[in-house]
Amino acid sequence: MMKIIFRGTGDAMGVPRVYCECEVCTEARTSGVNRRYRSLVQLEDADIGTMMIDCGPDWRTQMESAGLHFVNRILVTHAHFDHIGGLPEWADACRWLGVKGEAYASEEVIAEIMQRFPWLDRNIRFIAIDTPCDFGSWRVSTWKVNHGKNGYAYAFRFDHQESGEAWAYCSDSIGLTEEQQKPLYGLDLLVLGTSFYIENFAYETRSVYDVTEALVLLPIWKPKRTLFTHMSHDIDLRRTYPLPDYAEFTYTGLEVSVGK
Template sequence: MMTVTFRGTGDAMGVPRVYCDCEVCNEARSGGVNRRYRSTVQLDSADFGTMMIDCGPDWGKQMEAAGLRFVNRILITHAHFDHIGGLPEWADACRWLGVKGEAYAPAEVINEIIQRFPWLSRNLTFIPIDQPCAFGDWKVSAWKVNHGKNGYAYAFRFDQKDTGIAWAYCSDSIGLTEEQQKPLYQLDLLVLGTSFFKENFPYETRSVYDVTEALAMLPVWKPEQTLFTHMSHDIDLRASYVLPQHAGFAHAGMAITVGK
């Protein structure tokens, strides 16, 4: 059994945006329900302990909120700053504690990270995850997905041994090809990035699905449950949106149990 806890559900800029005076940002600024750190989830299991997916610039605050003083394993979806900006802080924690953290990512993501932060390898061990690997009873597979104008990202699928239970984390994607959609079919849980409810900017300028596009795909993918993350200040958690019973918005501190 695995517990998935959302430590951040915001997009690249988080909520509130420092420049913005909209109602959602002001509510978030006052400590309301719309305050969103950059997207990160914490994974806990008796099989493998605690690990995270992504390590953005809010990592230190997220660790404090979780009551964690250290985590020794992080999976990384891609090398954009909102997903790796906390790596220097994590590496510094490793240095002070005299341990080496384990950073799992596809090889091309690792290469990008090391080009930007060549000194991280002193305190972090980078482990390619181009082939499926196992953490306890879970097989973890990474696959490349379209990230629109921002290039590419990777998503992770978790399959529990002998149970047929599977879930996926796909935070940054849009316009997935048929091949890229295959790992998303018939999941017990889908965590999907949707920055806007309805994004009206030209398609070629966009990088993440909006909620309306995601809702149109759910009858195709048929997940048992879907939670949206990577949300901008366009989405107001106080509002009433028309969503299917099996879909909803994630929020910081929300915990979901997957598996047996």
């Protein structure tokens, strides 16, 4: 059984946005219901131990809140700062502890990371995962998805080789082609990025689905459960939104389990 713990559920700016005094950002600074660090999940499995998806600029705070001092393995969706900004800190931890971390990503994502941080491979071993890779009883595959005006990202799908259960993490996508949608069909759990409930900006300027667009796609993909992440300051967790009973918003510290 794999436990998925949401350590970050925010978009690239996080919540509160430092410049913003909207109702959601103001609340996030006080009671903190809407405080959201950059998107990251912690994965716990008896066979593989602890691993994470992404390593953004809030990684240190997320590690502290989890009570973790080190993690050996991180999967990376794409090379945008909100998903890789913590890699230098992780590399420094690896250096001090004398342990070489393992970062798994598509070959083109690894190439982008190394262009920006060319020293990281001294302390982190980068492993291409363009073909399926086994972690314990889970087979993990990744595929390229449209990220709108921001280019591309990768999603991850986890298939349990004994129970047949499957879940996917697709944090940054919009306008998926039919081919890109195929791995999202029939999942036990889908974690999907939706920055706004309704995003009233020109489609060509956007980079992530909004909630209303996702709700059109879910009956086609038919996941048993959907969790929305990568949320901007448009989403107010104190409100009640018209969601089907199989879909909900994530929040910091939410724990769910998949597999047997």
